[in-house]
Amino acid sequence: MTKKVVNVEPDVPFHTFTVAQTETHLNVSVVEGLTSEDAAARLLAHGTNELKGSGGIKWYKVLWRQIANPLVIVLLIANILAFATGQFPEGGVILFIIIMNATIGFYQDFSAEQTMEALRNMSSPTSQVIRDESRIVIPNSQVVPGDIMIFEDGDVIGADCRLFEVFNLETDEALLTGESLPVQKNLDVIKKVDETLGDRLNMVFSSTTVVKGRAKGIATGTGMQTQIGKIATTLMNVDTNELTPLQKRLNKMAYFIFFAAVILVIVVFGVHGFRYSNEIAIYAISVAISMIPQGLVAIVTLTMAFGVSRMAKAKAIVRRLSSLESLGAVTNICSDKTGTLTQSKMVAVRMWFPSDGFYRVTGTGFIPEGEIFCQGEAIDGELHAPEEQVVAATGSDQFLRAIQAASLCNMAELRRNHHPETHGEWAAIGDPTEIALQVLAYKAGLGKPGLIEAGFELIAEFPFDSSVKRMSVLYRCPTTNNGPSEHLIFTKGATERIIGHCNYYRENDVEVCVKDEKGDDRAAFEAMITQKVDALAEEGLRVLSLSYRKYHPVSGVDLVHGLDRAEVESDLVFLGLVGIYDPPRAESLPAVQKCYEAGIRVHMLTGDHPSTAAAIAKEVAIIPMDTNVKNSSMVMSAETFDSMSDEDIDKLEELPRVVARCSPNTKVKMIAALHRRNLFVAMTGDGVNDSPSLKAANVGIAMGQSGSDVAKQAADIVLTDDNFATIVMAIGEGRRMFANIQKFVQHLMSGNIATILVLVVALAVKDKQGDSVFPLSAASILFMNLCYSSPPAIGLGLEPASETNMKEPPRTSKQGLFSFEVLLDMFVYGFVMAAFTFGSFMIVLFGFEDAQLGYKCNATYSDICDGVYRARATCYATLTLLILSHGITCRSIRDPCWTWKSLKTVKHNKTLWLSIVLGALVLIPVIYVPGLNRNVFKHLGISYEWGIVFAALVLWIAFVEMYKLIKRKTMS
Structure with a gap:
């Protein structure tokens, strides 16, 4: 008869259930398991045992994120207007910038792997279950609630389970709980409903690993109803699309630029009485385009890409x-x-014995190389007394017994790999704590293989049980002088679970009873031990206690199967403490x-x-x-x-x-x-x-x-x-990159402000027909932004970090991309560059060319436009050199940049240096190549005007250094 399909609620506290209650709740028998029909029905009802993702990345969504950027939208609008008014070269360049930025961003986002894909792949591929009263292996995805699952050493657990049978089971739950030590499991019912995962000892969880032992359990949760599934749900609910501060600031800047560009277009048409002509429309678009830092998005992306490359080289x-x-x-x-x-490696570093005091152990990891020093009793609570090196041959009888306990009451193994490629490296198998104890024994010269070879023979074992937090072994010891064989019981475990079973302790190689002639002295004994445990615990050590006793076999008792654990672990002799820690x-x-x-x-x-x-x-x-x-x-x-x-x-x-x-x-x-x-x-x-x-x-x-x-x-x-240190390097790189972005944004925006001011103020210069005389052509404006502003900006993005980069506090919201000082610099530099540029234009136009404003000089050249074209070339050359030199200025917000010492450091940034030199050289063909200068850029070659240009450049450099000096004196 087919069992009904159960409805497994996601928050059922199965750790509070008995095994019988779990069977009833899930309608299954731990002996028979599910039938094939039951399993098929439950699989249909609950779905496959897999973690569900969010659907993965859709390429069109990634592409949309690249386009739906405010600054890109502004560029798209400018691009449409450029094409609509016949400005095809300008439109083509802007379109190229948009496509390049979207391509880089798309590649970075789309190549990133998905978190949920990794979660799906963590489950074990197969599981052992009992179905139709037979033990079978099925794909892990086919496990359903109620399945009887079987686990063995090394298995990856495929579902959350309530255990009903365990044998020395320990699981590694570090991935879920962060606990570095394996967890010993048992079958005890836990009454606390909201018990933490690490303390639900009667449960095992999906994707954790069996370290040792074996067990059986009833599957209580599969897929998204497992603990790892709940983590997956949390991941899907976390907003991963939150913008970074830089993205938010750039978006705000884009909105401001968009509205400012619209206002500038209105201003241009307003000056001309809202009269439309191709020249006015082209100029309006040019002014709007000059407001937009066309290369900003691409430069930011490229700067980040360079940062990624630098980070990859640094691991x-x-x-x-x-x-x-x-x-x-x-x-x-x-x-x-x-x-x-x-390092995630447990190491024994301290010991304490009642007769000898404290010991110090050197060495790291599971390489059995190190020394043991006896320090004696602590002085003023400190564990640093005079030392004496100790090994088994020179140690006290108590030291010998303690090391034997650590070595023999231990399931871990140390092996030296003799493969030629590993050069005899040491390897360890077992529980990390037991590995640490075995390494300690090796350092004392009493490793387990050596003791076994010397004649120690394991008779019986009582494995570690979390309910008692102890482990005990019974050994037959090698005989001496042909006498009768001796049996010893060694016990290790948590101190609070050991001292209560100890009626003696070793002092000066004599067993001292905790009861003396004055009466019960157990309280004083336990207080002494607790004090030493606290001293070790204050060093951050996990403390274990070692004990032993001689065992006299009783006639007729099977030493392998007939021993009672409670009797074996009684009347013990306390040996000492071992302190273990995970080294940083x-x-x-x-x-x-x-x-x-x-x-x-x-x-x-x-x-x-x-x-x-x-x-x-x-x-x-x-x-x-x-x-x-x-x-x-x-x-x-x-x-x-x-x-x-x-x-x-x-x-x-x-x-x-x-x-x-x-x-x-x-x-x-x-x-x-x-x-x-x-x-x-x-x-x-x-x-x-x-x-x-x-x-x-x-x-x-x-x-x-x-x-x-x-x-x-x-x-x-x-x-x-x-390497945690790599994080510091990464933060330093992040700071360097943000500072550089701030530098080139300041460079781009200062140049744009200067250009806009020149273009707007020049609207007041009218020709004989009352039309404004444009100081720069549309082609000049766009060419200047792309060839003279963007290359130095890229160079600024590659500036090396300053000496104080990692000695300053993190930036705050007031010290963001557009801090008060940065905004002040943008406008001050922009106004001063505009003043020098417009001044050069006016000096040539009215000082040397007799105010020959000509007629329709914005559209075509004629003889009467000669003065306008030469003034326009002067304006172009002046603004170009000022923008290029501004790249040097922006290398530091306050420090001088035009001193000989500072200029020598430019050689460390070849991109910035070359962009300035090549930009200056490009001026020559633009100004002097016939046809190109007059027909495209609408200016002519100049001669004496270069004196005005270089005078403006010298005055500009002097102003920059004076302005920075004032800032250093007045700003904190």
Whole structure:
């Protein structure tokens, strides 16, 4: 009989259900599994076990985003008007600029891979299930709610499941929770409905990995109803189309330019009494076009493309052009710990024994190379006493037993790879904590293979169980002097789960009972141990306890299967403590320090324990070394942070710099809190759990080597070397690029303002018929913008970073692209250039040519237009050289640019230098080539007028240096 199809609600707390309740709810038997008919019906009802995307990128939507840009729209309108009035050369050039910009933007956007595609590919391709009472393998996409799933060591779990059978099961959930250690699973019912994912120990989750052991579970969620599916939903709901500050400012500028251009057209026609003629219409269009920085969009895009190339060489791949300039505004970096600031390798670095005091262990990673030093008892709470090197041969009996416990009560393996290509590199297999203990044993000369070879024989094992947080083994020891064989029990685990089972401790190689002649001294014993645990924990170490006891076999008891765990793990002898930590990357500390020099605050958001996170944060300078973790607001648990309302968080004087035990929502909540404070946030991460926050941040930065595909696709920038220091370089590049954009925008707009003022003011100069005498032709206006304004602007976009680039605070909204100083400079430079240019035009026209204004000199040449044409050439040459020289001026907003020391540095920017030199050379054919000068540009060759041109240039340079000097004296 076919079972009914169940309706699985998305938020059913299956971790609070018993196995029987789960069976009933999902209408399945853990023994029989589903029938083929059940599975087919449920597949139809719930859909395939796949993550649904947002449909992928549509090429026409990407293309539309390139065209639907306000500045591009303004250019399109100007382009249409140019073609409509017969200005085909001008129209063709503008159209070329539009097509080039759209092509570059389209390629960048369309080539970016989709986040949801990576999420789809993370699921395992096949799963083992029980159907029709048989164990079969099916495509993972065919798993349905209620399927009985089977997991083994190394499997990628294909669906969220409620476990009903486990054997030494540990899973790696770092991608979901950020926890660096494998999670030991059990079958206990959890009563807390809103328990965090990391503590739902009776559940396993889709896309996590089985580290060791095996298990069976009932599928409770598939597809988008899994925990990873909820992350995918969050990603789809995050607005990824928010404009960057630069894009917003350029759009506002485009709107202003559009309305200003319309007004200028009206002004031109108004001066002529709204009388229409081809010459007036062409001039009106020319004035409107002169208002538009035709090359701005293309130069911004090309500058970003050059920035992308520079970043790629420095191991940072930019997936979105707009994110590069955003880096320059970053005020806060929210970083994951594991694999980002740390090496993601557990290392034993401290030990403590009651008789010997503290030990220090050197070496890193799982390479068994290092030394062990005995430091004795701590002095004033510090773990830095005089040292003495120790190995097994010279250590105390307690040291020997402790190392044996670490080595033998351990399932990890160390192997030296003898393949020629790996040159004998060490490899490790097993749990990271056990690997750290095994490496410790190797350093003491008591690695497990050596002990086994010496005669230690494993008899029984009680694997680590999260319910007791202990592991125990029974070994038969090698005999000495032909005596009877000895049996030893070694136990390791969490200190709070070990000391309660210890009735003795070793002191001076003597077993001391915790009960003395004065009575029960257990409280004092436990207080002593707790004090030492706290001392190690303050160093950010994960502390384990080691213990042992001699076991005397009872006649008739099967030592392999007949032992009782409770009896074995009783009456133990406490040996000592081992402190383990995940070391930070060598480059993390200087990188964080550089961030603070640049006015950028770093926050650590991690799934690790608060004490561990705080210690790493101290080591890499995220928080001061003297921070009292217990009483400092700089360190906070995610439970505390998540329980706070937005209002409470906003009342905090400073947001915490370390948040431990983070969930994905915690990270997003932190970013939202930073945004409410008008801060600009970069988020780094490597796991699936980081992807929502990578999307929510202003700039998402993923790790390329250790990062998941999901994180990479959710990010704006991917670091191919996983080097936190690369982030600092990237921010520096973002700052350099934004400063350069500011420079060439100032250059372009100053030139446009100067051109517009000359063209508008010249409307007052009338010929004998009352028509205005145009100082520049339409062809001259467009040619000037493209050949004299745009090339130096491109050169300014390639300017190297200033010496103070990363020693200044991040820019604020008042220091944006159009800050007061930049706007002031635009208009001051524009007015002064216009004054010199118009002055040159008037001097030639009225001072040397006897005011020969001619007749219809705007349309054709005649003898009476000779003065107008020579004045027009002078005007053209003056404005051209002033705009070209302005490229040098814009290299710095305040520093002098025309001193010999400054001019020598221009050689570092060959593009700027060549654009100025070639631009000046182009003046010669434009002014002197017959036909081209008179028929196209409507001016003639000049002679004495060059004296006026160069006089204007010298006065302009003198003014620039005086103006900057005044600014340096008066502006802070």
